[in-house]
Amino acid sequence: MIANHRYLQASLFSFCIHAALFLYIYGTFDSNTSQKLLISQPLQIELRFDLPSPDIKKQTPTAPKAIAAPVEKTSQNIVYSKATDVIQTKQNNALIESSIANLLSEESEIEADRENQEISMYAQKIITTIENAWMKPKNIPKDLVANLRLKIRSSGRIAGAELIKSSGNIRFDNSALQAVRRVETFSFFNSIPKNLYDREFQIIAISFNPS
Amino acid sequence: MKKNLVLVALLLVPVMGYGELFLEITKGSEDPYKVAMIPFEGNSKVSKQVNNIMRNDLIRTGEFSILDEELLLPVKMIDDELVFSDWKLLGMDYLVTGKIVNENNSLDINYEIYDIHKKRKVRSSKVFGIPNQIRQLAHYTSDGIYESITGIKGIAATRLLYVNEIKDSQLISRYKLMLADSDGANEKILLSSSEPIISPSWSPDGKRVAYVSFETGIAKVFIQEIASGKREAVLSKDTQISSPSWSPDGKYLSLTLYQDGNAEIYILRLRDRTLTRMTNQFAIDTESSWSPRGNKILFTSGRSGSPQIYELDLRKLNPKAKRISFEGTYNAKASYLPNEEGIIFVHRSNDGLFHIALKYKKENFIRVLTEAKMDESPSVAPNGNMVIYGIREENLSMLAGFSLSGAKFKLPASNGEVREPAWSNFLR
Numbered sequence: 001m002i003a004n005h006r007y008l009q010a011s012l013f014s015f016c017i018h019a020a021l022f023l024y025i026y027g028t029f030d031s032n033t034s035q036k037l038l039i040s041q042p043l044q045i046e047l048r049f050d051l052p053s054p055d056i057k058k059q060t061p062t063a064p065k066a067i068a069a070p071v072e073k074t075s076q077n078i079v080y081s082k083a084t085d086v087i088q089t090k091q092n093n094a095l096i097e098s099s100i101a102n103l104l105s106e107e108s109e110i111e112a113d114r115e116n117q118e119i120s121m122y123a124q125k126i127i128t129t130i131e132n133a134w135m136k137p138k139n140i141p142k143d144l145v146a147n148l149r150l151k152i153r154s155s156g157r158i159a160g161a162e163l164i165k166s167s168g169n170i171r172f173d174n175s176a177l178q179a180v181r182r183v184e185t186f187s188f189f190n191s192i193p194k195n196l197y198d199r200e201f202q203i204i205a206i207s208f209n210p211s
Numbered sequence: 212m213k214k215n216l217v218l219v220a221l222l223l224v225p226v227m228g229y230g231e232l233f234l235e236i237t238k239g240s241e242d243p244y245k246v247a248m249i250p251f252e253g254n255s256k257v258s259k260q261v262n263n264i265m266r267n268d269l270i271r272t273g274e275f276s277i278l279d280e281e282l283l284l285p286v287k288m289i290d291d292e293l294v295f296s297d298w299k300l301l302g303m304d305y306l307v308t309g310k311i312v313n314e315n316n317s318l319d320i321n322y323e324i325y326d327i328h329k330k331r332k333v334r335s336s337k338v339f340g341i342p343n344q345i346r347q348l349a350h351y352t353s354d355g356i357y358e359s360i361t362g363i364k365g366i367a368a369t370r371l372l373y374v375n376e377i378k379d380s381q382l383i384s385r386y387k388l389m390l391a392d393s394d395g396a397n398e399k400i401l402l403s404s405s406e407p408i409i410s411p412s413w414s415p416d417g418k419r420v421a422y423v424s425f426e427t428g429i430a431k432v433f434i435q436e437i438a439s440g441k442r443e444a445v446l447s448k449d450t451q452i453s454s455p456s457w458s459p460d461g462k463y464l465s466l467t468l469y470q471d472g473n474a475e476i477y478i479l480r481l482r483d484r485t486l487t488r489m490t491n492q493f494a495i496d497t498e499s500s501w502s503p504r505g506n507k508i509l510f511t512s513g514r515s516g517s518p519q520i521y522e523l524d525l526r527k528l529n530p531k532a533k534r535i536s537f538e539g540t541y542n543a544k545a546s547y548l549p550n551e552e553g554i555i556f557v558h559r560s561n562d563g564l565f566h567i568a569l570k571y572k573k574e575n576f577i578r579v580l581t582e583a584k585m586d587e588s589p590s591v592a593p594n595g596n597m598v599i600y601g602i603r604e605e606n607l608s609m610l611a612g613f614s615l616s617g618a619k620f621k622l623p624a625s626n627g628e629v630r631e632p633a634w635s636n637f638l639r
Binding site for chain 2: 119123126127130131132133134135136137138139140141142143149168169170171174175176177178179181182184200201203204205206207208209210
């Protein structure tokens with residue numbers, strides 16, 4: 001019984017300390033800010049993802065700035081996308097998780113859209129370049145398909161071309177390989193953002209399918 | 212642990228094809244490559260000859276459109292760099308320049324190929340030999356240009372066999388077995404006889420030929436060494452033997468023997484002259500030819516009532532002949548394309564005329580490729596891109612050819628009749 005009594009004391013003490021801490025953090029003792037618990041001023045938020053890229057930095061400030069415009073005092077919040085979105089504020093500890101989440105999801109949607117657009121734009125450029133270089137042989141069987149896998153350096157230089165599916169026709173396979181050889185380098189590769197190149201354009205598969 | 216995970220992920224990527232962008236190319240140009248050929252520098256007579264040979268070689272392939280010599284521009288170089296803009300304006304894809312050096316009893320041809328779009332030299336090469344090999348060297352150069360631009364091995368430096376028949380004033384025929392360059396030039400007589408010679412066939416190494424000669428009164432197959440002229444009959448049997456065809460490994464000849472009362476296909480092992488009978492049919496079986504890998508033979512048989520093409524699979528113990536031609540009432544003298552994806556043969560169309568046709572294995576129709584009246588005995592070039600065959604013009608037999616890429620040509624006429632061409636393998 002004695003032991004239990006001590007435990008009760010300890011837990012009461014612990015509870016008091018935690019309660020005090022909680023109230024302090026919540027702002028009960030802060031006479032200045034205690035009345036302003038709601039978000040009374042817009043926040044400028046900078047989103048920093050784990051893999052920072054120049055493009056994202058460029059884009060993000062624009063949207064929140066519009067909201068922030070009428071207010072003099074703006075605070076910069078840094079949001080990490082990983083794990084538990086940690087929010088740091090300099091002026092207050094306002095709970096703005098919901099709005100951050102909205103912004104985040106909106107932002108990532110826009111980002112994904114933009115990225116897909118970019119990918120398809122570069123893909124189209126690759127297709128056009130190869131089509132311009134491809135001399136299709138005559139008198140070949142119908143419905144031939146040859147697939148190649150290209151390894152491309154970030155400079156756009158084709159480092160390797162491998163026939164992964166032969167059409168069965170030497171001249172057709174050869175014309176596909178020769179088209180790639182004629183291209184040699186995709187001149188526009190230096191404009192592809194590094195992360196996009198790493199993810200999508202290092203190795204691509206192309207299918208020569210005239211039917 | 213984390214490292215292991217990364218490793219596993221890396222291993223999975225290629226298997227699943229995850230993240231691999233897949234693009235589809237649906238359009239391509241069917242135009243020939245546009246090439247400007249600057250006459251090679253050097254002794255003007257030699258240079259002119261070389262230029263003509265190369266120009267003809269390249270045009271015959273059907274893959275190139277060569278700029279007229281009158282339209283050529285001077286080649287401008289600034290700091291050893293070609294000025295590409297002029298050629299781009301002319302719409303050229305490639306520019307070929309070269310130099311012929313003929314000194315100290317040796318002849319060198321140095322040539323360069325420039326890619327006008329890439330704005331750089333794509334090949335710089337040299338062929339060399341002795342002055343009397345000038346045609347050969349020009350053909351080597353053509354093949355170098357062809358390979359460099361199309362990626363396919365060229366056949367300008369291969370050779371042809373054919374039979375030449377000349378009638379004298381008393382209308383008595385003289386038959387000659389001829390050897391010539393792929394353009395019909397540089398003819399040499401391998402055999403001359405007062406009796407007919409037919410069905411010449413190359414050994415795969417290009418050093419020997421087999422043919423049928425009637426010199427003993429009946430059809431007999433002979434093998435002859437090209438260099439020494441040494442020849443012998445393959446079988447001493449007192450029976451008609453015809454249409455020899457060499458297996459790709461050079462160890463066997465397929466033949467037609469008449470010893471059973473009618474024509475049957477046999478395979479002869481050259482080492483010990485063992486004969487193996489391959490067909491057993493009351494109808495005529497003849498004109499055998501080997502698949503490029505040597506595991507099948509094609510032949511013509513009348514067993515269905517009309518000449519049709521059949522295939523035998525030699526890997527099977529008792530192979531059954533499989534009919535593979537079905538269109539029309541006459542299909543004969545078939546040979547495989549180099550990768551066995553189809554056959555080239557003689558086909559009689561509905562108009563009753565004989566044409567050279569192509570049938571791909573995976574297509575259920577044939578493609579008629581020639582339009583004369585009596586096209587016969589096609590022989591396929593080793594790169595599969597060209598076919599040479601016999602035609603009749605004004606009652607005279609001569610040789611013509613076409614490339615699958617669309618070019619058509621006639622070989623310069625020798626005296627008299629020319630027929631039964633056979634295209635050699637690659638000789639280099």
